[in-house]
Amino acid sequence: MLSWIGHLATAGAGIASVAVLVTSVALVIxxxxxxxxxxxxxxxxxxxxxTASVLPVPVALVKLIAGWIACAILLLTxxxxxxxxxxxxxxxxxxAGLPFRAISAVMVAxxxxxxxxxxxxxLPGLSPQVNSACLVLVGLALLQLGLGEAPMFAGxxxxxxxxxxxxxHAAIEPSVAVVGLLAVVNIGVALAISHVAASSVxxxxxxxxx
Amino acid sequence: xxxxxxxxxxPLTVAPLVYLLHRQRGLAxxxxxxxxxxxxxxVLRLPLAEPIHLWRWAFTVNRTMTVLGRPFTFDVxxxxxxxxxxxxxxxxxxxxxxxxxxxxxxxxxxxxxxLFSAALFVEPFLFAAIFLQLVAALAVTMVxxxxxxxxxxxxxxxxxxxxxxxFILVTGWLLEGSAVSPGDLSLVTRATILLSAGxxxxxxxxxxxxxxxxxxxDAPPVxxxxxxxxxxxxxxxxxxxxxxxxxxxxxxxxxxxxxxxAGLAMIAYGGATGFxxxxxxxxxxxxxxxxxxxTLLALGQxxxxxxxxxxxxxxxxxxxxxLWAVGMSVLRDKVGGGEFDRLxxxxxxxxxxxxxxxxxxxxxxxxxxxxxxxxxxxxxxxxTATELWPALMLLAASxxxxxAYARGLxxxxxxxxxxxxxxxxxxxxxxALSIGLVLVLGLGLFPQWVVPAVARAVLSLRHLGG
Numbered sequence: 045m046l047s048w049i050g051h052l053a054t055a056g057a058g059i060a061s062v063a064v065l066v067t068s069v070a071l072v073i074x075x076x077x078x079x080x081x082x083x084x085x086x087x088x089x090x091x092x093x094x095t096a097s098v099l100p101v102p103v104a105l106v107k108l109i110a111g112w113i114a115c116a117i118l119l120l121t122x123x124x125x126x127x128x129x130x131x132x133x134x135x136x137x138x139x140a141g142l143p144f145r146a147i148s149a150v151m152v153a154x155x156x157x158x159x160x161x162x163x164x165x166x167l168p169g170l171s172p173q174v175n176s177a178c179l180v181l182v183g184l185a186l187l188q189l190g191l192g193e194a195p196m197f198a199g200x201x202x203x204x205x206x207x208x209x210x211x212x213h214a215a216i217e218p219s220v221a222v223v224g225l226l227a228v229v230n231i232g233v234a235l236a237i238s239h240v241a242a243s244s245v246x247x248x249x250x251x252x253x254x
Numbered sequence: 255x256x257x258x259x260x261x262x263x264x265p266l267t268v269a270p271l272v273y274l275l276h277r278q279r280g281l282a283x284x285x286x287x288x289x290x291x292x293x294x295x296x297v298l299r300l301p302l303a304e305p306i307h308l309w310r311w312a313f314t315v316n317r318t319m320t321v322l323g324r325p326f327t328f329d330v331x332x333x334x335x336x337x338x339x340x341x342x343x344x345x346x347x348x349x350x351x352x353x354x355x356x357x358x359x360x361x362x363x364x365x366x367x368x369l370f371s372a373a374l375f376v377e378p379f380l381f382a383a384i385f386l387q388l389v390a391a392l393a394v395t396m397v398x399x400x401x402x403x404x405x406x407x408x409x410x411x412x413x414x415x416x417x418x419x420x421f422i423l424v425t426g427w428l429l430e431g432s433a434v435s436p437g438d439l440s441l442v443t444r445a446t447i448l449l450s451a452g453x454x455x456x457x458x459x460x461x462x463x464x465x466x467x468x469x470x471x472d473a474p475p476v477x478x479x480x481x482x483x484x485x486x487x488x489x490x491x492x493x494x495x496x497x498x499x500x501x502x503x504x505x506x507x508x509x510x511x512x513x514x515x516a517g518l519a520m521i522a523y524g525g526a527t528g529f530x531x532x533x534x535x536x537x538x539x540x541x542x543x544x545x546x547x548x549t550l551l552a553l554g555q556x557x558x559x560x561x562x563x564x565x566x567x568x569x570x571x572x573x574x575x576x577l578w579a580v581g582m583s584v585l586r587d588k589v590g591g592g593e594f595d596r597l598x599x600x601x602x603x604x605x606x607x608x609x610x611x612x613x614x615x616x617x618x619x620x621x622x623x624x625x626x627x628x629x630x631x632x633x634x635x636x637x638t639a640t641e642l643w644p645a646l647m648l649l650a651a652s653x654x655x656x657x658a659y660a661r662g663l664x665x666x667x668x669x670x671x672x673x674x675x676x677x678x679x680x681x682x683x684x685x686a687l688s689i690g691l692v693l694v695l696g697l698g699l700f701p702q703w704v705v706p707a708v709a710r711a712v713l714s715l716r717h718l719g720g
Binding site: 189193195198201202205206209212213216217219220221222224225226228229232233235236237239240243 | 321322323324358381384385387388390391392394395398406408409410412413416417419420423424426427
């Protein structure tokens with residue numbers, strides 16, 4: 045099965061690269077946590093396929109597992125927040141600011157797409173598809189981090205940023221220990237963001253009563 | 255068994271136990287202090303690579319351990335950095351015993367010490383950036399306090415610490431390339447730029463500074479003090495290690511000029527913006543920015559005295575900021591905020607806490623008679639040997655912050671009708687504040703008790719000691 049994944053990674057690098065672009069744009073646009081986490085989980089699949097083109101498949105799968113664990117942590121926290129949100133003040137609609145986010149994401153994606161084809165923006169040791177995916181992930185993650193500080197969405201942005209960096213770093217430093225440490229970093233970031241997000245929600249009347 | 259294993263595993267193992275004891279605050283604090291004391295003892299006394307005889311048993315504690323092919327090595331020259339980390343953490347943990355901190359402060363702080371040790375031991379040491387990132391994630395759980403929403407700066411702090419890590423890691427790869435092609439100076443230049451960018455982000459150089467005043471204002475003071483003292487102090491140690499290890503960096507005019515420019519910018523911005531503050535939390539944030547700027551300026555001199563001065567500044571920040579944190583914690587708990595107007599007349603009811611907050615804050619600003627002035631004075635001497643205007647800028651910034659503190663003092667001392675001087679702090683807080691005041695003022699008057707030992711720590715870095 046692992047060899048099958050390896051063949052898929054080699055053959056589908058272009059498709060995975062496009063999928064990474066689509067998922068990254070979707071993450072910037074979306075303000076619904078369910079959709080964001082689902083897209084992030086899918087993004088991890090595609091980044092793992094791309095990573096499998098520079099690292100051994102078992103090592104690349106570590107990144108997928110770590111990413112899904114991070115998504116699970118954020119999901120559990122979001123569910124908890126959603127349960128208490130009934131008692132919270134009304135939040136802004138998920139469609140607020142959608143046109144601005146969409147246009148920004150598309151603009152950044154176009155700029156990165158254009159730049160990634162130029163020699164000065166070619167990261168060493170990476171195929172053109174993986175190179176584009178790296179730049180897309182990092183660029184759109186920075187855009188997402190700049191668009192707001194809501195903990196959950198900042199967390200998604202951070203995880204996306206780390207995905208993009210790890211894709212490049214895997215090519216220059218394929219050490220198993222470092223891959224493992226970076227996987228732990230992903231989980232650590234998810235835990236930290238969850239802690240902040242959970243603390244940002246006002247307590248329910250039940251929690252406040254003696 | 256190995257030394258690195260003991261120093262990394264012990265705090266990481268004890269941290270969950272401390273968390274489980276969070277309802278018994280005294281017991282949790284005792285366990286934490288016992289662990290840090292044991293760690294300090296191990297750093298000072300543990301014989302490495304020599305047989306140890308304990309009654310009928312004989313064993314050797316190795317210098318190195320290997321995890322997944324990566325060596326972690328405990329060298330003698332790492333002892334000063336480790337001692338600073340453990341002593342600073344011990345002071346903060348002890349001070350927190352009398353305060354209302356979050357249940358995660360002690361366990362997260364303890365676990366951080368294990369990760370700091372791992373960061374110091376890992377080879378190549380560039381990978382310390384990964385452990386620093388893990389510490390940042392732990393620190394976020396520390397600064398989210400009980401009964402208050404998450405501080406505004408917490409997420410931003412995590413974002414910037416995460417952004418700084420890749421620059422440090424990629425530098426390692428560039429340096430490998432420069433070793434293979436020593437004639438290619440462009441690789442060295444790129445490495446310098448990337449390294450500068452990485453440390454600029456990690457040390458919150460402008461424009462990556464916005465989280466500092468937010469965290470200082472919103473987060474529990476002792477938790478934010480841990481971040482500003484231990485985490486930032488470790489980052490300075492890491493930077494010194496880079497200078498020690500790489501000759502090209504030691505002789506890089508670009509690196510030193512970058513440090514000086516960054517330092518001056520931080521000093522100017524911290525002083526100018528701090529002057530206008532009306533909240534003690536934000537005022538301390540800008541004082542810390544100025545202090546970081548002074549540290550960078552000292553490093554930017556590129557001399558043995560400059561490196562020693564930077565270490566003294568970092569050490570002095572421990573005492574001043576720790577004292578401020580205890581005082582601010584007490585006042586914030588009693589009054590509910592750190593605004594000057596809200597704390598009107600507070601000095602009449604909580605004189606020790608008010609004094610602790612003011613003296614600690616002035617120490618970080620480099621006011622005379624405090625421990626913080628010692629590093630400033632050394633820096634003044636170093637600066638005036640070449641140019642006068644940076645020293646004048648530093649003096650002006652310190653003066654601006656002192657004026658802001660004077661404004662705050664006038665509010666604290668504002669008499670209210672029927673005000674009678676009485677000390678309403680708890681016994682534990684009184685003890686912590688009294689000890690803190692004695693340390694900050696005593697060491698300011700008699701710096702020779704501690705400062706020479708701190709300054710000599712730079713000698714452990716062979717190429718920086720002069």
